[in-house]
Amino acid sequence: MSGYGGQPPWEDPYAGHQYGGQHYGGQPGGAGYDPYGYGSGYGYGPPGVPYATRSNGSAIAALVCNCVAVVLCCNIFAIPGIATGAVAVARASTDPDSSRRLAIWSWCLLGASFVVAIIVFVAFMALGAASEPDYDSGGGGI
Structure with missing residues (x-):
């Protein structure tokens, strides 16, 4: 050496x-x-x-947001968004393009579910205001 x-x-x-x-x-x-x-x-x-590899963060976020909308906001119209978000997360490693499209659909369904929920809320408020009894115009008062 x-x-x-x-x-x-x-x-x-x-x-x-x-x-x-x-x-x-x-x-x-x-x-x-x-x-x-x-x-x-x-x-x-x-x-x-x-x-x-492509990230499936959008699909996961859409799934979580749809679940939160159903659980906390009682927004039952977000259930289709949960289904598409879950399928998007499942397809992220096998078919990234399909997963991306499904994640976009899930976000769109979340937005549409909030629009529908707001419309239903406004309709219930309008029906509630129209159906209140009028206590001042009744006969037989004291």
Whole structure:
């Protein structure tokens, strides 16, 4: 053995490689250098293989908001939004495009359920105001 700075007593398996013998600081290209030649800059994999997947956060948020609308607001019209949100979450890993469309439908159903709930509330208020008895016009008062 030769000690520090000398050649190792074994044969370097990467000596015939294009970048053999060069380590972190001595590599051409700096920190983003890709020694495997994939071209991605960080060695995440070969070209054509995505290393980032789409998030299903919108589908999860739509599902949670529809559930909150049903439970806390007694908005039974949000139940179809729960169904589409659940299907969107289930399809997120297998069919991301369908999951995205279903998440949009779930948000639209949530908005429509609130519009319907407001219309029903206003209708009940109008019916309630119209059906109040008039205590002042009755006969036989004291």
